[in-house]
Amino acid sequence: MIVLIGQYALLLAVLTALWGMVAGALAGISGSDGLVASSRRAICATFALVTTTVLALEHSLLTDQFGVLYVAQNSHRTQPIPYKISALWSGQAGSLLLWAWILSLFALAAVLINRRRNRPLMPWVQAVLSGIQVFFGYVLVLVTPPLAVGIAPADGVGMNPLLQNYWMMIHPPTLYLGYVGVAVPFAFGMAALLSRQTGDVWIRTTRRWTIFAWLCLGTGILLGSYWAYIELGWGGYWAWDPVENASFMPWLTATAFLHSVILQEQKRMLKVWNAVLVILTFSLAIFGTFLTRSGVLNSVHAFTGSGLGPHFGVFLAVLVLGSLGLLIWRLPDLRSEHRLDSLISRESSFLLNNLIFVGIAFAVFVLTTWPIWSELATGRNVSMGVPIFNRVTIPWFLVLIALSGVGPVIAWRRASLRSLKNAFLGPVIIAAAVAAGLAAAGVRQVYPLLFYFCSVFVFGTVLGEFWRGARARQATASESFSTALGRLVWRNKRRYGGYVVHLGIILCVIGIAGSSAYKREFTWESVRPGTTMDFDGFRLTYDRHRIETMPEHQSVVMETTLTRNGRTLAVMTPERRSFQRVDNPTTEVAIYSMILPRSVRDLARVGEDVYLVPVSVDERSGLASFKVMVNPFVNWLWLGGVVNILGTLLAVLPDRRERAMLALTLEENEENKAAVA
Amino acid sequence: MPAASPDDSPEVRKGYETVAGEVLCWCGCSRQTIYECTCGMAHEVRGQIESDLSAGRTPEELLAALVGEHGEAVRVVPPNRGFNRLAWAGPGAAILLAGAGVAWILIVWSKRQPVPPPLRPLPGGPAGEEAEEEYRRRLASDLSRLKR
Numbered sequence: 001m002i003v004l005i006g007q008y009a010l011l012l013a014v015l016t017a018l019w020g021m022v023a024g025a026l027a028g029i030s031g032s033d034g035l036v037a038s039s040r041r042a043i044c045a046t047f048a049l050v051t052t053t054v055l056a057l058e059h060s061l062l063t064d065q066f067g068v069l070y071v072a073q074n075s076h077r078t079q080p081i082p083y084k085i086s087a088l089w090s091g092q093a094g095s096l097l098l099w100a101w102i103l104s105l106f107a108l109a110a111v112l113i114n115r116r117r118n119r120p121l122m123p124w125v126q127a128v129l130s131g132i133q134v135f136f137g138y139v140l141v142l143v144t145p146p147l148a149v150g151i152a153p154a155d156g157v158g159m160n161p162l163l164q165n166y167w168m169m170i171h172p173p174t175l176y177l178g179y180v181g182v183a184v185p186f187a188f189g190m191a192a193l194l195s196r197q198t199g200d201v202w203i204r205t206t207r208r209w210t211i212f213a214w215l216c217l218g219t220g221i222l223l224g225s226y227w228a229y230i231e232l233g234w235g236g237y238w239a240w241d242p243v244e245n246a247s248f249m250p251w252l253t254a255t256a257f258l259h260s261v262i263l264q265e266q267k268r269m270l271k272v273w274n275a276v277l278v279i280l281t282f283s284l285a286i287f288g289t290f291l292t293r294s295g296v297l298n299s300v301h302a303f304t305g306s307g308l309g310p311h312f313g314v315f316l317a318v319l320v321l322g323s324l325g326l327l328i329w330r331l332p333d334l335r336s337e338h339r340l341d342s343l344i345s346r347e348s349s350f351l352l353n354n355l356i357f358v359g360i361a362f363a364v365f366v367l368t369t370w371p372i373w374s375e376l377a378t379g380r381n382v383s384m385g386v387p388i389f390n391r392v393t394i395p396w397f398l399v400l401i402a403l404s405g406v407g408p409v410i411a412w413r414r415a416s417l418r419s420l421k422n423a424f425l426g427p428v429i430i431a432a433a434v435a436a437g438l439a440a441a442g443v444r445q446v447y448p449l450l451f452y453f454c455s456v457f458v459f460g461t462v463l464g465e466f467w468r469g470a471r472a473r474q475a476t477a478s479e480s481f482s483t484a485l486g487r488l489v490w491r492n493k494r495r496y497g498g499y500v501v502h503l504g505i506i507l508c509v510i511g512i513a514g515s516s517a518y519k520r521e522f523t524w525e526s527v528r529p530g531t532t533m534d535f536d537g538f539r540l541t542y543d544r545h546r547i548e549t550m551p552e553h554q555s556v557v558m559e560t561t562l563t564r565n566g567r568t569l570a571v572m573t574p575e576r577r578s579f580q581r582v583d584n585p586t587t588e589v590a591i592y593s594m595i596l597p598r599s600v601r602d603l604a605r606v607g608e609d610v611y612l613v614p615v616s617v618d619e620r621s622g623l624a625s626f627k628v629m630v631n632p633f634v635n636w637l638w639l640g641g642v643v644n645i646l647g648t649l650l651a652v653l654p655d656r657r658e659r660a661m662l663a664l665t666l667e668e669n670e671e672n673k674a675a676v677a
Numbered sequence: 678m679p680a681a682s683p684d685d686s687p688e689v690r691k692g693y694e695t696v697a698g699e700v701l702c703w704c705g706c707s708r709q710t711i712y713e714c715t716c717g718m719a720h721e722v723r724g725q726i727e728s729d730l731s732a733g734r735t736p737e738e739l740l741a742a743l744v745g746e747h748g749e750a751v752r753v754v755p756p757n758r759g760f761n762r763l764a765w766a767g768p769g770a771a772i773l774l775a776g777a778g779v780a781w782i783l784i785v786w787s788k789r790q791p792v793p794p795p796l797r798p799l800p801g802g803p804a805g806e807e808a809e810e811e812y813r814r815r816l817a818s819d820l821s822r823l824k825r
Contacts, residue, residue: 234713241708340787348783355779356772363768370764371750378760383701385708385753392768584704587715616720627715 003068006056006147013049013104014137016042017130020107024127028194039126040111046133047104054101057094057146061087067152070094076158076581078551083159086169089176090159092293092308093146098173099289100136102180107133110184110209118205124191132183135315143311161553161579161586167227175220175247179285181213182254186282189275190323193330198271203261208652214258215648217251222641233587235519235611235629237637238512240389245368246288249361253281256357259350259407264336266412267347271334272327273354279323284361286316291368342414349407356400363392398450401509404502405458408495409465427460451513455506462499462506469496489650497651504647507640511607514633522628523615529622536630538610539563540572545622553579555588556619558626562592562610565599574614574626589613593635607635689727692736696726699753700743710753 020042027035057070061084066072074087074094088094107129114122140146162168185206192202224244225237238244257277263269290312327334340347367384374382409423435453443449466485469492473484489496522535533540541561548555555575562569572590579586592610597603609631617624697712704716711719711726729739743751755761 232709233715234709236713239708339789340783343783343787351779351783352776355775359768359772359775362771366768366771367764370755370761374755374760374764381748381750382755382761383708383750383753384755384764385701385710388754388765391765395769396772584716584718613715615715616717625720 500647511637
């Protein structure tokens, strides 16, 4: 019964979304308030109906209704309850249902927040968001129905053991919040073009949506990396896998967009470019779903076989061609005065940063899809692994990082030689000294040296901004330094939130550069319990092994003790797990993180991980093979992610001045309209 | 793990790292090399590579044999030749080209003259005073709103 309710609710959701789209478009053309309200009510109804379907599927998962094919494929009786819940997004149909549900939630939030604002834009916003809902509803009803039923097996297949991980429970929803979140700025951008309200109202209105979506995309990527690091057992966190790249590309273009909108807000420049970026970002979000769901990367011939590929392909084509066509049609409305006072200015640095963000996104796009082009051109399938991505992108990342230290500090319009010297000379000298120190200490690889040079430079310039701002406030308001700093940040949340994000990114860079360039590996084959293994100043003792039987799997646990200079640091217990329904045993690594130094000599090891991989084990004798990786600085990456989140939250906190600016812009628009009338 | 053991010659160890690091595991893992993958099959392949190298086969021969058996896609990256050269050099060249385009646009924009402000009646005249008054009123209103 509940399954039936869920199926009908989804069917009705497609109809309400269809009406939301038609009524919104008609309201946009005619200006009818009644139709706007009707479209709004349709959006509310769509949310309620999609929520009903989600609840029906969750109910089926929690009550083991294996007659529902999705439940049979993604759950089983002994699956722990948290994983039964997260099975909603572990399969294709469930993931798309989650996509549709988040979209319906965001559409609801967008129309309710703007119920009494943005009257000219809202009908079209509602039409665009409903149109996207129609597509996802159509796919869920006709192509991959999440509540399709069949003959019920005695038990389900269950979730892939690799997905049974806490981080995997929160990684996909976070990422989807980002993917779907960019639909809102996209809808406002399209509404601005359709309604010919091409000023910066749509940009100011969607600023928080854009930042929220960007934050979710970035956090989702980082959570996925962390999951890969602790679950896959190869000691890395990023493999330039198509699924990873699918989320990275919209993140890159969204970052470019976040920077370029500042130019439109401050200088009324780049209106066309901003529209292109919002189209590109949303198209890449859809492309990511297409890429990972269509099977096109396995082979171009799998494209039609997957069932989903052609539908997403057509939607993507309509989306890209339609929105770019609209943009070209409205080009005369988007004319803005492009004038630079000087080539050395913040405007130039922002344009350069945009070029590189989009350039890297382009490079990732080309390399990710290269197997398709290769198969089409030469008939041969190829793989694109880490080395080629690194070789193509790393130099550009370096430039980007350097720019992240220049952009926030260099003056708008024209930077004088004196101001450049004041802002950059100190950080450059410190960065050069650090790089020289590292070179003297034996660091010889060029890229790590350059990355550390740039990182110290950015730290210097950004912290210098905090210092100068607080000192200037101190001088005028006679406050203590800490009060001046606190008030400075609080009264300029957007600006200083952005600086904190830059610092977070630099922490990530330090983590990535250190853990990639200076990773050390050690292997031991066929060691018996009682053996000690020395490596890199550590001693690992393989104490014993034991067998644990769980409802779902059997584990061989290897108990080891990690010591350093005679002091016990941790008992590490890696496992090899054998699941009933899976052929190959899975690996559970053990990680010891050196967050705080135990001695002065260990200062350089702060943020380092000892990563213990059980390669094989004989469950009777305990004879085992181990691989140990020492990953320096890797925890700086995760710390950078946290700093990033904090900075972003600071930047989106309510701001009186910003609200006043938006109200002023809206008022000006109304006055202009009245004047024209 | 049957990685090259300390007893192996440096050539064998180097060859082992070359082959195992250049071939993707085909167990269904997420694109890890034979060197990295923790599955049982990769473990066996590593052992086979090591014994083949110790028996005198060259890394090139082993790579060619693996590509012959599993196809070009088994290599972690395609060789930098033929059509694939475009993948190695294309994106970087495109960014450089776009960079040149942006530089040109910046130069054009920086050479543009500032647009003169619209002509207004001189202050003092009746229309000028009215405009001035309207401007002051608007400025005061905006500033008070910003202060709130």
